[in-house]
Amino acid sequence: MITKENILEYLDEVKDPEIPTISLVDLGVISDIQIYENQEVIVEITPTFAGCPAIEYMRKNVEEVLLKKNVPAKAVINYNKVWSSDFITEKGLKQLQAFGLAKPSKSTEDLLQSMQNVECPKCHSKNTQLLNPFGPTLCRAIFHCHDCKETFEQFKTL
Ligand SMILES: [Zn+2]
Known part of the structure; x- marks a missing residue:
């Protein structure tokens, strides 16, 4: 069975x-x-x-x-169901970070807030800034970290 x-x-x-x-x-x-x-x-x-x-x-x-x-x-x-980045498991969020992507914020946060507190996947600083909401794929946005000076991508909040 x-x-x-x-x-x-x-x-x-x-x-x-x-x-x-x-x-x-x-x-x-x-x-x-x-x-x-x-x-x-x-x-x-x-x-x-x-x-x-x-x-x-x-x-x-x-x-x-x-x-x-x-x-x-x-x-x-099923195109009728709506996926949210909140569905990503704890393990999944760690795997995103291991890949070098910043975690999405909780979708309950307002958009402006969620764009401001994105944690850098390299140094974990939150002193980061959105550079481009349209990354190399639909699901990613590009950020800059003011602390380690690296550019990184975030798996977008949805
Ligand atoms: Zn950093």
């Missing part, structure tokens, strides 16, 4: 194609897992950013990894 816990464990292997240190599970995009009596498995993915070009790749990757574990599953993308 396959369980949701098994599936989540297997899916830990599926990493975000743009941030290979974080799994889709820790990114909080695996929004639902259904296991039917006939052992049919449906994994639902909620895209992080609408129009994120990596989503189809992620969907295929979920199916491939599960198939390798002898779990033929169907992965579907």
